[in-house]
Amino acid sequence: MNINFWLPLMVLATSLVSAIVIFIIPDERNILRGAFNLLAAIVKIAIVAGMIVGVYYQQEFETRFTLIGDIDFVLRADALSLLFAGLSSLLWLFTTIYAMGYLRGTPNRSRFFGFFSLCVASTMGIAMAGNLFTFLIFFEMLTLSTYPLVVHKGSKEALNSGRTYLIYTMAGGAVLLLGIAWLHSVVGAFDFAETGVLRDVDASFYPTLQIIFILLIAGLGVKAALVPLHGWLPKAMVAPAPVSALLHAVAVVKAGAFGIVRVIYNVYGVEFAASLQLLLPLAILASITIIYGSVQAIRQLDLKKRLAFSTVSQVSYIILGLALFGPIATVGGLVHLLHQGIMKVTLFFCAGLYAETIGVKKIADLSGAGQRMPLTSAAFTIGAFGMIGIPPTAGFVSKWYLGWGAMEAGAPWVLAVLLTSSALNAIYFLPIVHKLWFGKAPQQWPAEHIPFKRFETNPWLLWPAIITAAFSIGAGLLAAAGWSPLSWAELIAVREYLP
Amino acid sequence: MSANLWFALVGAGLIALAAFTFFVQTHLLRRIFAFNIMGSGVFLIMVGMAQHLRQTDPVPQALVLTGIVVAVSATALALLIFRRFYALSAAVTLTQDNDTLGDSYEQEPRQ
């Protein structure tokens, strides 16, 4: 029972404990609550970093105790889980800072930050789940803790969008539970294994395994916003900016994608899944989502709605990468999971900044915002370029690997999909960038809350956006460096495929 | 066709009759009658069948004795609640249709 047993649990505990403490702190005590939040985030990043180093040197971190019958509760930090855990704990720190600035003076702050840390706890749990049962526990906990955040404003519209969110996620959860229960009755209790568990199941079960795969993907697809199941994402934009930034760019959406990664790689094993002809339909579905997401994004007038639809399409890049049978495509998919997170968070931060400082929500009246808020617009431009996949940014790296993987996997049509979607991205992002810098500024901004003091807006909001923009460029430029997300993704891919 | 069996059949008849009344009558007092007579029917079956073609069996008789005492306390309890309910609402039946908490009795004009 050495330290390696307790580390995964400690990561979870930091946010669970801080959630309970924050719930109790009355609303007015900002400083105490802020201190607790930041402390928890920093401790979490430290532990995750420690584990990353440990995993790099082949150490084992695992918490395990029996739940019921032969099923046990497993929290294991392997390479893949730390990729997602690292991403979310890092971005959580910046989003907490952003949220503290964003929510100053609004009611129910303790309630908000309480559920906010519960959310991070469930995301950590999802990242480090060692088997499907534990994954499901945290998957449902994520739904429960995100609902209060979506309906935080308490307005009629927020409550309705909360209800749609629930209908989708509850139904998804039920389908997922059905799949897991069926799988458990067919195969018995099992943990995630590096190269999948189901290879040696006898042939008579293949059709059932295929149906179970569809159930699992449908359950996870709701959160990964695959085409028919993405309805809740645009509606959830009614939530405050930090919520939509973090949840709908990092936590909730990525949880779905991460689940699909786990199912394909650690439950079925990518070779076995390919042999069951499951990957091709998934790839097609992902491509449809990419195209549909981008087309819808073009039609949107509201900035956050456009970003939401772009998230829908971007997440399907990851699934596309996974669905292509080949190590390089996998690397592309995995690294996009990281890059898309960083870039999308930057874009949402900027959207929140525009709404907060100059009260601009529609894309039409964004013109001339560049002069008024140069730094935010610069961050926005970097994020936009990353989305389109222009070279220096991280987006380009992942799209490059995806294209290369597609060629290597012998699916040229995927390359066509990537090119058209990049073009579509350009169609809906470049006009905004153009309007920002070259548009004519109106005399009076709709609602100028924060005056232009030393910085263009509240520093608490500005700095997170700038740092994440810097990260997205850094991840692009220093991709080849040892510690970059790309090399980490390659490390994972190598272990996933059979030697 | 000993006497015991006949009285057991009479008991069965009583139960059927009382069950019929329980469904049809809505007056609360009549339902207490039905419940009492159904109880007596069950007691008749218990003793009648147990002693049919066998020696007199003290065990069912003891059980029936306990049953009679329990039946009288049940009737007394039902009557108590009914009278208090009647004192408050002057209603003699419980309407089945609206089982929400609001108005769950048949209001009668107070004399």
Added chain:
Amino acid sequence: MNLIPFLLVIPLAWALISLLLPRLPIGPIALLGMLVQSLATALLWRSVQLHGAERYAIGDWMAPLGITLVADGLTVTLLAITALIAMVCAFYALFYLRSHRHEARYFWPLFWFLLASLNGIWLAGDLFNLYVGLELVTFAAVGMVILSANRQTLAAGLRYLYMALLGSIGYLLGVALLYSAYGTLDMRQLAELIEPNWTTHVAMLSISLGLLVKTAIFPFHFWLPPAHGGALAPVSALLSALVVKSSFYILARLWLDVGADVLPVITAQGFGLIGACAIFYGGFKALQQDEIKMLVAYSTVAQLGYLMLVFPLAAGTAPEHSMLAWQGGMLHVLAHALAKSAMFLSVGTLVLAVGSKKIDALAGISTRIPLSLFAFGLAGVSLMGLPPSGGFNAKWLMLQSAIGSGQWHWVVVLSLGSLLTATYIFKVFRVSFDQQAIDSGKGLVKRAPWGMELSALFLAGLAIALGFAAALPVELLSLPEVESSLMEASQ
């Protein structure tokens, strides 16, 4: 000095104390009694866990003549749950009854009689003894329902009493037929002697109908919502969590333990069918309620439907599937008991603080009484069967049994049922997050005493903890006593 009789003597003694000496400080006396009771239960739990099931002949007369008390794994678990929930409800009632002077005088004697009869039922191994126990439970429960003697509760009490009496007559008729056919009243001896013939089938049918009426399963459910909705909060918590389960426990014992090989498959599927109807009917009705306590009462009607699914899953299927179903069903009894009592207690606090029973009066309480709402939420999680809770483990076991034995229709019922539960639980949540109501400041909210909020939270926490620590009770539930009968039954 065997412990079993003390579980009956302690509550009866305390009932007498609280009846005869009302001027004594009720609070400490009641809590002292509960502590002694829980200690005895814990010791019995320990001894059964170590040495397996115990049989205790009262009056030293052997089985068919005298009455034997049986304490096997399931009984001990139910005893523990009863002691636990009763203790928390007693603690809650101390605070709750401060604002209900009139009811406080006769609450405690009835409370102790109820507890004594529940323990009597869990322990009983004799059919007629179960009848007298059922009657005692019903009278104490009806007494507690009509404590606040106003029109609604009296009507509800009357309807409850009439249906319960009809049910016990049906049960007594079945016992009479069984006795005349087999000559014995002891359940274990009956289990060996029982073989399918006309009298047994009619007897078991009449017992089942009687007990279904007392468990308020779908066609006979209409007495439950007004009774549980109208009663005082601790009373409805006790009723929904424990009293309704006592008749189900007898039904399960009779069908799955005693008459396992007499249970025809069509009857088992029939039970499952009315269970499914109960789940959907209860869910839809709960959705339409505009009073919070009625909503929770209808949710009890729905959740009882889940219990009835144990019969089709456990009867006539392969031994390991029927064992899974038995464990799942009994775990659902525990999880629902904890979650429902937590929900009723938290609703009691909310109603007391907000002053009205309407759901939309609860608007915006998430900021003012967060603890009770949090307890309601945790209890809701367990009712919905969402993962970290006891309810989820029970649903998981039943799903495994249903999938294993290939009964897909029950799988669909299980999943749709929990979705339906989610709809009416989140209906309450939707209201509580409503910001307009908070801003418009609808009426001031009285501060609820801390004791009430904490007891609700404690029970809700236990319901969630059952999600993690389910291995202990489940392993105890399936002690050889139950396993053996289920095993050879389904060969």
Added chain:
Amino acid sequence: MNLAFDVLLGIALLLCAAGVFYSRDLFRAVVMFIAFGLLLALVWVRLDAPDLALAEAAIGAGLTGVLMIDAVAHLSAKNAHHQGAQFDQTGARPQLWSRILPVFSAVIIFILLLGAIWWRPDAPVSLPDLVAESLPESGVEHPITAVLLNFRSYDTLLEIAVLLVAVVVAMALKPDTSEPEAGNSKDPILHGLSARLVPPMLVVGVYILWAGSYMPGGAFQGGAILAAALVFLKLAGFGIERLADSLLRIGLALGFIVFLTVATSVMIGGRPFLTYPESVAGELIFFIEAMLTFSIGLILFSLFSQAPPPVAPTSSLQGEQDER
């Protein structure tokens, strides 16, 4: 010849029951119900169960009848004649359902019971022999008292608890702001009769209690007669129900307390619960029975006297205030 009498008795019983259900006037239904009780007592005699005959006559017909008459008397004139005789027109149920289904279900019940009674298998276990066999150790000659107070004494313990709960609920229901009920007018003849009749009733009650250990009789029948005597006194105008509340409570629970203490104290000697030591079994049982008779008498009487008054007391009712 006996069979003819039994058949006649059975048919009379069924007709009496029909009379109870289908007499238009409620008061007439109660009278028929009392007649039904007495006929049933005769049936118990024919079934060779004298104890049950006594109990049925005293408790089933007597006391229940008294409670019923008291309840019906308080109903307003209109309700007393509540129709309910034919199919219930006022009921909200649709015509078809309320007419066909009850008949159909009653017939089904009867047929099922007929089959169950007719094709009854013979019982492998015979309890009466066991009772006869262990009767000597029970300390009582009469088998039914032995079963009630020794072999299955736990049932009787719970049954007394049932009675006690009924009384507690009665006390809970009595609105505390009720003014004492107007005492019955002191009717000279009734007063005189009761003064002369009650003492012999008490003697008979105690005799039946005493006889219970070797011939039909016992605690319940004795208690019922005691209750009848007390009811008689109350009706005759002796204001005896104004016993102090706590005295009444102790009186009610006395039997139960004695039973419980004896049941637990025997355990000190290492014997299981409710095992009377061999030597003193008879005396112990009689002691318990005596206390039980007293308590049952008081309980059954207070079930009659504690009944809530017909008209809600003028002061606004406690219940209403609570219901905000």
Added chain:
Amino acid sequence: MMYLQIALICLGCFFFIVGTLGLLRFNDAYSRIHAITKADNLGLGLLVLGLLPSAVNAFQGIKLLLIWLLVLVASATASYLIAHYLKQQQEGDV
């Protein structure tokens, strides 16, 4: 002796029948009470007399007589009470 007993019991039953006949035929309540109490008491007396010889021992015979005595007193008081109640009813109404 046997024939005497049968004769007495038949006579008793005859009086019972007469009493019941009176109950059914008479029109107002008072005369009906009159008929019932008178005839039944006499009928019961004859019945008891008829059964006395076959009593097992003297004690049982005395008990039979006691029963008759009790019924006499009880029916007398009962009829008085009913008549009294009826009179009050009529005074109340008129």
